[in-house]
Amino acid sequence: MPPVKYQRGDTVMGRWPGSSLYYEVTVLGFDTKSQLYTVIYKDGTELELKEQDIKSVAGFQTRSRSRSRSPSRRRSRSRSPARTTRRSSSRTAAAVAAAAITESAPSSRRDTKLRDVVEVTLSPQQKTKPAENNSNNRHEEKEEKQKEENNTASKVNEKAQAQVEAESDKNQGRYNLRRRKDDGDAKLAETRPEQLVEKKYKIPAAPATTLSTRLDFGGKIGAYFWLLFLPAWVLFLVLQVRQKDPSLTNFPPPLPALEAFWDAQALGFVILWILFQALLYILPVGKLSEGMPLTSGERLQYRTNGFFAIVVSAVAVAAAVHQGVDLTYIHSHFLELATASFLISIFLSVYLYVRSRYTASEELALGGNSGNVVYDFFKGHELNPRIKNFDLKFFFEMRPGLIGWCLINFAMALAEMKLQGLDAPSNSMILVNIFQLLYVVDGLWNEEAILTTMDLMHDGFGFMLAFGDLVWVPFTYTMQAYYLVTHPNPLSLPALTGIIILKLVGFYIFRKSNSEKNAFRRNPLDPKVSHLKTIRTATGKSLLVSGWWGVVRHPNYLGDLIMALAWSLPCGFSHLLPWYYMIYFIILLVHRDSRDMSECRRKYGSAWDEYCRTVRYRIIPRVY
Ligand SMILES: NC(=O)C1=CN([C@@H]2O[C@H](COP(=O)(O)OP(=O)(O)OC[C@H]3O[C@@H](n4cnc5c(N)ncnc54)[C@H](OP(=O)(O)O)[C@@H]3O)[C@@H](O)[C@H]2O)C=CC1
Numbered sequence: 370m371p372p373v374k375y376q377r378g379d380t381v382m383g384r385w386p387g388s389s390l391y392y393e394v395t396v397l398g399f400d401t402k403s404q405l406y407t408v409i410y411k412d413g414t415e416l417e418l419k420e421q422d423i424k425s426v427a428g429f430q431t432r433s434r435s436r437s438r439s440p441s442r443r444r445s446r447s448r449s450p451a452r453t454t455r456r457s458s459s460r461t462a463a464a465v466a467a468a469a470i471t472e473s474a475p476s477s478r479r480d481t482k483l484r485d486v487v488e489v490t491l492s493p494q495q496k497t498k499p500a501e502n503n504s505n506n507r508h509e510e511k512e513e514k515q516k517e518e519n520n521t522a523s524k525v526n527e528k529a530q531a532q533v534e535a536e537s538d539k540n541q542g543r544y545n546l547r548r549r550k551d552d553g554d555a556k557l558a559e560t561r562p563e564q565l566v567e568k569k570y571k572i573p574a575a576p577a578t579t580l581s582t583r584l585d586f587g588g589k590i591g592a593y594f595w596l597l598f599l600p601a602w603v604l605f606l607v608l609q610v611r612q613k614d615p616s617l618t619n620f621p622p623p624l625p626a627l628e629a630f631w632d633a634q635a636l637g638f639v640i641l642w643i644l645f646q647a648l649l650y651i652l653p654v655g656k657l658s659e660g661m662p663l664t665s666g667e668r669l670q671y672r673t674n675g676f677f678a679i680v681v682s683a684v685a686v687a688a689a690v691h692q693g694v695d696l697t698y699i700h701s702h703f704l705e706l707a708t709a710s711f712l713i714s715i716f717l718s719v720y721l722y723v724r725s726r727y728t729a730s731e732e733l734a735l736g737g738n739s740g741n742v743v744y745d746f747f748k749g750h751e752l753n754p755r756i757k758n759f760d761l762k763f764f765f766e767m768r769p770g771l772i773g774w775c776l777i778n779f780a781m782a783l784a785e786m787k788l789q790g791l792d793a794p795s796n797s798m799i800l801v802n803i804f805q806l807l808y809v810v811d812g813l814w815n816e817e818a819i820l821t822t823m824d825l826m827h828d829g830f831g832f833m834l835a836f837g838d839l840v841w842v843p844f845t846y847t848m849q850a851y852y853l854v855t856h857p858n859p860l861s862l863p864a865l866t867g868i869i870i871l872k873l874v875g876f877y878i879f880r881k882s883n884s885e886k887n888a889f890r891r892n893p894l895d896p897k898v899s900h901l902k903t904i905r906t907a908t909g910k911s912l913l914v915s916g917w918w919g920v921v922r923h924p925n926y927l928g929d930l931i932m933a934l935a936w937s938l939p940c941g942f943s944h945l946l947p948w949y950y951m952i953y954f955i956i957l958l959v960h961r962d963s964r965d966m967s968e969c970r971r972k973y974g975s976a977w978d979e980y981c982r983t984v985r986y987r988i989i990p991r992v993y
């Protein structure tokens with residue numbers, strides 16, 4: 370086993386996750402299994418870092434000493450990554466970073482015997498008004514920025530500098546990256562304005578479990594559970610919806626013979642469908658969009674021609690129907706098609722896991738790196754698996770399953786007409802079809818926006834997403850349409866109108882909020898979002914605190930949930946089954962919200978806490 374490079378108690382420079390900024394940290398330990406160092410930043414944030422994200426202090430110090438500074442200023446330079454003072458609070462994060470890398474005095478004065486570390490923090494000047502316009506300080510800021518730009522130390526981080534400068538003229542909130550409380554949900558430690566606070570804290574005896582290693586979904590045991598439960602649940606739903614009376618009193622649904630699951634033709638159709646979508650994806654039609662910067666600073670390119678793909682698919686399906694292809698096959702062979710998709714998702718997940726074992730560590734997702742085969746297989750290890758320019762995660766999330774969902778819904782409408790002897794689908798079926806088609810078309814029209822979502826930016830690609838994209842979406846999101854085939858639910862005109870209004874309201878919130886965040890993440894100076902208030906974070910990125918993202922922390926989830934309600938209502942209240950999506954979606958989004966909270970807290974430290982204090986509710990204003 371190679372020797373451990375940095376020892377417990379060493380003071381080194383650690384990269385701030387998600388950025389290329391380095392701050393002074395103290396090594397708390399090294400986990401041989403995960404090969405990660407647990408380090409503590411001066412503000413008290415504990416993280417796990419890979420060896421390549423750690424550098425010795427010496428390399429940084431050589432560039433810094435040429436600066437002449439007043440003692441007080443020098444003192445303030447030795448603080449935590451995001452520390453703010455009256456003068457420095459308005460500096461760019463890169464400048465703060467430059468500051469952070471220039472001095473190392475306090476913790477190098479550490480008494481290693483006592484294992485104490487001196488933490489110096491300065492409270493923000495206007496902590497109670499985090500998102501106010503700091504225009505009075507503009508001139509001072511510019512001067513300060515100019516000085517920082519001339520400083521050779523700031524060159525260490527040119528990329529971050531450029532990114533942050535793009536945001537520097539915006540309304541900026543002030544933040545304080547203090548030592549975080551465990552329940553950092555908007556509860557910051559009391560701070561005294563304009564006061565230098567010296568704190569001492571002990572290095573824990575053993576490396577603390579940090580947020581970056583916290584395993585989601587119930588950890589390793591949970592991964593086993595979900596691997597079995599998710600396919601079993603899809604099977605249950607598919608068998609249940611086929612029943613004449615799909616109520617829970619008829620549980621469990623009768624299990625069909627093994628042959629009923631398998632149909633080679635169904636497998637062939639699914640493979641053809643995926644290949645057809647892949648072909649549309651690689652066609653040099655449509656825009657090439659850039660993803661968010663990776664930790665390396667690189668940006669991947671994505672062919673965002675999803676709208677083109679769904680239009681061509683619709684034309685192809687219409688042509689096939691016109692040629693006499695009976696799409697009700699999808700209804701009558703639902704189980705076989707689901708089984709075929711499941712097999713493909715297993716095959717894909719195994720491929721993804723195996724290739725992730727040979728992938729360079731900087732291309733791996735932060736999660737899905739537990740060292741446990743089952744957990745990593747489930748959660749996904751590689752962040753952006755690609756075959757040449759073919760991005761697998763992007764493709765599978767946006768194309769075969771999503772467009773397949775609309776195809777299945779359409780097939781259900783035809784099946785309803787056939788089985789109920791109708792000339793046209795029922796109003797309920799039309800609503801469900803149009804609502805969900807609108808959702809998918811909107812997603813594909815705004816395909817670029819997916820590049821700023823959690824899945825694309827943070828999650829690895831493994832079984833969970835592969836199964837989610839290929840099985841879960843097309844075979845469970847279609848439950849309402851499937852249910853309506855044999856369970857008609859006539860709607861009165863007022864009910865119909867009410868449901869349409871509800872859908873439109875949900876859609877408006879969903880679209881506006883997603884577009885606002887996407888526009889902001891792509892270009893904070895975009896006139897559509899440049900007037901919004903923000904909080905700057907130590908990574909150089911800012912957080913919106915007004916507009917939609919100032920109402921609740923996940924306005925997009927709120928809109929999505931309202932739409933989900935509008936999808937279930939056309940099915941009436943006779944059975945729970947068509948409400949399954951609504952119930953599942955509440956659980957999914959509440960869980961996603963808490964995952965995102967942890968991730969953002971890890972990334973943004975107390976700037977995130979500040980955001981949470983300002984925007985108190987997660988999804989539903991004044992309720993949750
Ligand atoms: N139908 C379905 O099955 C599902 C639909 N969805 C929908 O997909 C969409 C995307 O959802 P999801 O990926 O979960 O999450 P979001 O699109 O909400 O992305 C979360 C990220 O946004 C950034 N962010 C959070 N708060 C702010 C802020 N105040 N200002 C600026 N950026 C902020 C953070 O990333 P960073 O700071 O790193 O940029 C955070 O990690 C949603 O509309 C959701 O409803 C999601 C799951 C399933």
Ligand SMILES: CC(C)=CCC[C@@H](C)[C@H]1CC=C2C3=C(CC[C@@]21C)[C@@]1(C)CC[C@H](O)C(C)(C)[C@@H]1CC3
Pocket residue numbers: 599766767771808809811812813819822824833834836837838841842
């Ligand atoms: C239980 C289980 C297997 C969960 C897997 C979750 C996935 C099904 C979802 C995770 C995020 C998704 C998104 C969409 C579909 C469902 C999955 C893959 C999405 C593509 C639907 C269309 C929207 O417009 C969207 C683009 C915003 C959305 C993005 C997230």
